[in-house]
Amino acid sequence: MSSLECRKTFLEVVPSSCWFPTVRRSKSCTALGDCLVETVADTRADDLLRRLACSFAWESDWPEGISSGSLGHPFLCKAPCIRAVHGTCMKGPRCEFCHLEHNHPKRKLRRQERQRLEEMPELLVLLILHWHIQRHVTNLRLEDDLQLVLAVLERRVKLLREARRPTHAELRWAMENLWTLRGFSLGRLFDAFQLWPQVDSDFKREVKFLVDSARKGMATPRAA
Ligand SMILES: [Zn+2]
Numbered sequence: 001m002s003s004l005e006c007r008k009t010f011l012e013v014v015p016s017s018c019w020f021p022t023v024r025r026s027k028s029c030t031a032l033g034d035c036l037v038e039t040v041a042d043t044r045a046d047d048l049l050r051r052l053a054c055s056f057a058w059e060s061d062w063p064e065g066i067s068s069g070s071l072g073h074p075f076l077c078k079a080p081c082i083r084a085v086h087g088t089c090m091k092g093p094r095c096e097f098c099h100l101e102h103n104h105p106k107r108k109l110r111r112q113e114r115q116r117l118e119e120m121p122e123l124l125v126l127l128i129l130h131w132h133i134q135r136h137v138t139n140l141r142l143e144d145d146l147q148l149v150l151a152v153l154e155r156r157v158k159l160l161r162e163a164r165r166p167t168h169a170e171l172r173w174a175m176e177n178l179w180t181l182r183g184f185s186l187g188r189l190f191d192a193f194q195l196w197p198q199v200d201s202d203f204k205r206e207v208k209f210l211v212d213s214a215r216k217g218m219a220t221p222r223a224a
């Protein structure tokens with residue numbers, strides 16, 4: 001006698017001599033027993049790891065709650081981190097934005113103001129930048145921290161002046177736009193400067209290096 005039997009995904013005609021009750025097939029699953037034995041797990045490795053984790057301490061002299069962007073706070077730090085305000089910044093000390101409190105909302109340049117600065121010759125924007133930086137450095141008594149930055153800025157202005165003397169009209173143009181950068185912190189002045197397309201890129205790199213060094217040298221960020 002033959003019967004129809006479902007084997008895997010096929011229906012197959014099985015001769016009676018091969019026919020056996022389904023119970024018999026289930027008997028072949030002895031391996032399961034071996035798996036169950038495995039659950040009496042060897043926990044030695046886990047115990048060891050747990051002991052190691054308990055005795056491990058992160059050793060860092062990095063002040064708690066600040067990021068790399070907080071260096072130089074509140075004068076020379078980077079723009080505030082929006083995520084840190086909401087407690088969702090996952091970058092921690094590696095974040096390039098400032099994690100400390102900023103009391104004054106940052107002033108944004110209007111599109112026309114930004115365009116006006118970008119249209120000026122390099123010498124004129126550097127004159128404006130130097131005027132603001134010098135003012136902050138004097139007010140905040142940061143002469144020692146930023147003397148190198150000021151020196152390279154003055155050297156660049158001198159070089160450009162010698163290459164082509166600005167006309168009276170150009171100097172008046174710079175004076176009229178002097179206050180465009182009002183309300184900018186030192187850190188933001190240096191950030192804005194990096195975006196000006198007319199400024200020589202090697203000079204930008206040099207200033208960035210010196211400003212970053214000054215920020216690192218300003219040790220623990222000061223309270224706002
Ligand atoms: Zn800051």
Ligand SMILES: [Zn+2]
Binds near residue numbers: 095
């Ligand atoms: Zn952040």
